[in-house]
Amino acid sequence: MQREAQLLRLLDAVLGSVFSTRVCEDAAAEEHRRQGLVQQLQQAADCARELALAGTTESAMQLVALLEPGEAGEELQPRLEQQAEQLQALAEQELEARMMASAPPASATPGMPWGDFVLEAREHLANIESELLRLENKPDDSESVHALFRSFHTIKGLAAIAGTETAREVAHQTENLLDEVRSGTRAVSSGLIDLALASADFLLEVVSAAEQLDRGEEAEIPEDAGVLLDKLYAAIACPATVESDAPSEEGASVAAVQRSGAPSVRRMTGSAVKVDTAKLDQLVDLVGELVIAQSLVQLDPALVRLGDSKTAKNLNQLGRITTELQKTAMSLRVVPVGQSFQRMARVFRDLVLESGKQATLETAGEDAELDRTIVEQLADPLMHMVRNAVDHGLEKPADREKAGKPATGCIRLSATHQSGHVVIEVSDDGRGLDQDRILRKAIERGLVKEQVQLTEAETLDLIFEPGFSTSEQVTAISGRGVGMDVVKREIEKLRGRVEVRSQPGKGTTFLMRVPLTLAIIDALVVRHANNRFILPLFTVREILKPGGQTINTVEGRNEVALLRDRVVPVIRMEALLGDSVLSIKDGQPRPTEEMVLVVVEAGSRRVALAVDEVVGKQEVVIKSLGYWMGRVRGVAGGAILGDGSVGIILDLDGLMGKEGYGLAA
Amino acid sequence: MEFCVAAGPEDTRERITGMNDIAQAIRQDQHGSGKYLAFWLGKEEFAVPVGRIREIIPWQEITPVPQAAAYVLGVINLRGKVVPVMDLRLRLSMPGQERGVRACIVVMQPDSKKSQSPIGVVVDGVSEVLQIQPSELEDTASLSNGWMQLGYVNQIAKSKGKVKLLLEIDSVLAGPAEEIAKATELELAGAAIG
Numbered sequence: 001m002q003r004e005a006q007l008l009r010l011l012d013a014v015l016g017s018v019f020s021t022r023v024c025e026d027a028a029a030e031e032h033r034r035q036g037l038v039q040q041l042q043q044a045a046d047c048a049r050e051l052a053l054a055g056t057t058e059s060a061m062q063l064v065a066l067l068e069p070g071e072a073g074e075e076l077q078p079r080l081e082q083q084a085e086q087l088q089a090l091a092e093q094e095l096e097a098r099m100m101a102s103a104p105p106a107s108a109t110p111g112m113p114w115g116d117f118v119l120e121a122r123e124h125l126a127n128i129e130s131e132l133l134r135l136e137n138k139p140d141d142s143e144s145v146h147a148l149f150r151s152f153h154t155i156k157g158l159a160a161i162a163g164t165e166t167a168r169e170v171a172h173q174t175e176n177l178l179d180e181v182r183s184g185t186r187a188v189s190s191g192l193i194d195l196a197l198a199s200a201d202f203l204l205e206v207v208s209a210a211e212q213l214d215r216g217e218e219a220e221i222p223e224d225a226g227v228l229l230d231k232l233y234a235a236i237a238c239p240a241t242v243e244s245d246a247p248s249e250e251g252a253s254v255a256a257v258q259r260s261g262a263p264s265v266r267r268m269t270g271s272a273v274k275v276d277t278a279k280l281d282q283l284v285d286l287v288g289e290l291v292i293a294q295s296l297v298q299l300d301p302a303l304v305r306l307g308d309s310k311t312a313k314n315l316n317q318l319g320r321i322t323t324e325l326q327k328t329a330m331s332l333r334v335v336p337v338g339q340s341f342q343r344m345a346r347v348f349r350d351l352v353l354e355s356g357k358q359a360t361l362e363t364a365g366e367d368a369e370l371d372r373t374i375v376e377q378l379a380d381p382l383m384h385m386v387r388n389a390v391d392h393g394l395e396k397p398a399d400r401e402k403a404g405k406p407a408t409g410c411i412r413l414s415a416t417h418q419s420g421h422v423v424i425e426v427s428d429d430g431r432g433l434d435q436d437r438i439l440r441k442a443i444e445r446g447l448v449k450e451q452v453q454l455t456e457a458e459t460l461d462l463i464f465e466p467g468f469s470t471s472e473q474v475t476a477i478s479g480r481g482v483g484m485d486v487v488k489r490e491i492e493k494l495r496g497r498v499e500v501r502s503q504p505g506k507g508t509t510f511l512m513r514v515p516l517t518l519a520i521i522d523a524l525v526v527r528h529a530n531n532r533f534i535l536p537l538f539t540v541r542e543i544l545k546p547g548g549q550t551i552n553t554v555e556g557r558n559e560v561a562l563l564r565d566r567v568v569p570v571i572r573m574e575a576l577l578g579d580s581v582l583s584i585k586d587g588q589p590r591p592t593e594e595m596v597l598v599v600v601e602a603g604s605r606r607v608a609l610a611v612d613e614v615v616g617k618q619e620v621v622i623k624s625l626g627y628w629m630g631r632v633r634g635v636a637g638g639a640i641l642g643d644g645s646v647g648i649i650l651d652l653d654g655l656m657g658k659e660g661y662g663l664a665a
Numbered sequence: 666m667e668f669c670v671a672a673g674p675e676d677t678r679e680r681i682t683g684m685n686d687i688a689q690a691i692r693q694d695q696h697g698s699g700k701y702l703a704f705w706l707g708k709e710e711f712a713v714p715v716g717r718i719r720e721i722i723p724w725q726e727i728t729p730v731p732q733a734a735a736y737v738l739g740v741i742n743l744r745g746k747v748v749p750v751m752d753l754r755l756r757l758s759m760p761g762q763e764r765g766v767r768a769c770i771v772v773m774q775p776d777s778k779k780s781q782s783p784i785g786v787v788v789d790g791v792s793e794v795l796q797i798q799p800s801e802l803e804d805t806a807s808l809s810n811g812w813m814q815l816g817y818v819n820q821i822a823k824s825k826g827k828v829k830l831l832l833e834i835d836s837v838l839a840g841p842a843e844e845i846a847k848a849t850e851l852e853l854a855g856a857a858i859g
Contacts, residue, residue, distance in 0.1 A: 282745075284745075285744065285746050286744060286745050287745075289742075289744050289745035531728075531729065531731070532728075577731035577732060578731055578732060580729060580731055581731055623747040624747070625730065625740060625747055625749060626748070626749060626781070626782040626784075627840075628749055628775055628781055628784050628841070628842055629733060629737065629840060629841060629842060630734075630840060630841035630842030630843075631842075632730055632732050633732050634731065634732055635730060635731070635732065635733075637747075638728070638740050638747040639747075640742050640745060640747070645726060645728060645742060646728040646739075646741060646742050646747055647728065648728065648730060648731070648740075
């Protein structure tokens with residue numbers, strides 16, 4: 001089945017090139033495109049020939065004949081344009097014939113290799129979404145229509161190969177609709193866009209299920225598309241336009257959903273390659289090793305003693321290259337935050353339609369780059385913020401006009417780099433936060449005491465408290481019991497911070513400050529007995545050597561320290577991690593007074609960890625100990641230290657969280 | 666010693682050029698013949714299919730992981746990757762012994778699908794790579810008629826007048842994570858019955 005799939009794909013690529021011809025104005029680009037086309041054609045021909053050899057079917061033979069590259073210099077363009085449909089039809093026919101031959105039909109059997117399907121379909125679905133949104137703004141963009149048609153078409157092929165009938169049918173019917181748009185017999189309407197988006201959503205569900213199957217998890221490929229297929233059939237049966245059935249008032253027309261600013265939806269460029277993330281990780285690992293080896297060589301006493309200036313110069317050069325290489329390697333894991341924004345554009349569109357408000361979405365700074373995992377984990381908080389902005393931030397058009405503002409509100413998403421962090425802003429020009437109401441509600445909920453004196457910022461921060469929501473009516477969109485506290489928690493999980501600023505009548509701005517990467521942390525390396533442990537620096541509050549009076553015992557067993565009039569429990573490492581890390585002096589456990597106290601914030605309390613020595617502060621790359629080890633209590637992972645050995649990163653939250661400490665042994 | 670005890674690029678190259686042999690050995694494993702790596706634990710000689718061997722590295726300092734399972738010695742840095750290391754002696758409940766000069770770490774693949782990251786296994790020394798024919802194998806179960814209480818040895822090979830113990834590699838290499846998963850499964854099954 002692979003050859004057939006490959007052939008389909010190649011043909012898609014060929015036809016893609018053929019139809020994108022009108023964009024290429026520049027002669028060099030045109031030449032480049034033409035060469036690419038010839039190459040693709042060649043591959044497709046080879047593929048078809050192989051098929052014909054494997055089992056001669058009528059369609060394969062015809063394909064070979066059609067694909068035979070003509071004389072050199074022959075104008076391929078007109079010929080291919082003419083034959084485009086014939087080619088595609090033949091390829092499909094071929095595929096079907098093969099599938100029949102290789103009965104039983106490829107149903108969604110377990111162990112079926114879903115990997116290719118998932119990878120490709122996902123890419124096309126992402127394309128589909130952005131192209132649909134683009135088409136909505138520019139209904140006469142024929143290039144978008146072509147791109148959409150091709151994407152649905154490819155997914156149809158993929159679904160057929162994967163054997164999911166409903167997905168194939170959905171893609172097929174959507175493709176038919178788009179075909180009518182392409183040929184000019186149907187106009188682009190918001191109803192049509194809605195329907196196509198709904199198809200894309202359904203297909204995404206299928207892909208997600210397939211992805212789970214691919215990972216060996218339990219999942220079922222959805223085969224029930226609900227009313228979607230009926231709608232599609234109805235739309236095709238009814239010529240000319242697709243009626244919108246969104247519950248939108250006339251005023252809140254789709255035209256209100258515009259994207260201003262520079263077009264942020266970038267088309268896929270040909271200069272990117274797909275790389276397995278495991279390979280990327282390996283590269284980063286190896287470069288890390290290179291840096292260590294490099295510094296070992298550079299600081300080698302034998303070499304230093306040599307005192308040769310040429311060697312020193314060369315070593316320095318090596319050092320520079322290694323550092324540069326490490327930077328580049330680390331940058332491979334980052335992706336532009338723009339793809340998150342792109343997803344928001346879709347959410348935003350639905351939200352505005354649903355809420356009966358009018359708004360435009362502005363985006364800026366899509367190029368700011370962040371670690372892939374952070375971008376992924378930002379999606380939910382970001383969506384929540386956009387929801388909030390549309391639902392609570394913006395007023396109804398009539399209210400806006402009354403307040404002397406344009407009826408169409410504006411929501412702005414932006415990202416900026418700020419010293420090792422990226423700040424993501426979600427702002428609206430709505431009514432702003434009502435401080436009095438926030439305070440009233442906080443008192444009502446018992447979050448603060450009455451007569452409390454709070455600064456403006458402190459009052460606004462109350463909205464991040466668990467169980468706080470200012471909306472007086474629960475709506476389907478944002479009243480789901482999740483409040484801003486969830487957003488705050490999610491952001492803090494990423495070691496970031498969230499802030500809010502607001503001006504009554506002018507609008508609200510949420511700022512999310514997140515680190516560029518999760519893979520590297522600033523760490524404090526401590527030594528205890530023969531172990532070196534790594535504590536994330538952001539949990540460390542202070543480090544001190546206890547004086548004579550600092551430490552007091554409680555019932556002879558436990559210890560507390562009096563630090564600036566605050567009683568802080570003292571925990572020795574062995575109490576957390578067991579006797580294997582016991583620090584011994586002269587055959588006796590070393591007295592706590594001789595140790596160093598590292599005061600950390602963990603599990604929402606402050607404790608003083610007693611360790612033998614603080615080694616220093618350094619940046620470390622966090623590495624997992626692997627699935628094999630299972631979950632080890634109190635261990636967050638490992639990191640390679642400067643001398644090449646491994647240090648254990650402690651998970652203080654896990655050690656001192658809900659279960660409390662002392663259960664360790 | 667055919668398998669040289671060395672880490673680094675030569676080893677990688679050896680693996681790549683020898684890929685076909687090794688792949689074939691893995692396929693033949695299913696029929697009980699193929700290539701095995703033999704190594705020592707005390708006075709006993711064990712054999713593991715070469716398909717599961719990633720490389721053999723010299724002894725190095727191991728960072729202990731507090732609170733990990735008893736047979737987990739800790740973790741090492743294998744070319745920038747953090748790799749767990751286990752003590753095969755403890756795993757097989759064999760008596761402890763001083764580490765000799767030939768002790769080394771055999772990096773193995775814990776699952777045959779190669780989806781997991783490798784783990785290090787400490788052995789007293791590797792001896793050879795050898796071919797074992799199906800005819801040279803004896804099942805411990807049929808051999809002992811049940812009186813040998815064996816944990817992880819399921820077959821014994823007679824090779825050139827010597828005995829090699831074949832480990833039930835999947836269960837030996839199953840780590841703490843796998844064991845917990847299995848225990849939970851059993852518990853659930855038990856609960857369902859009860």
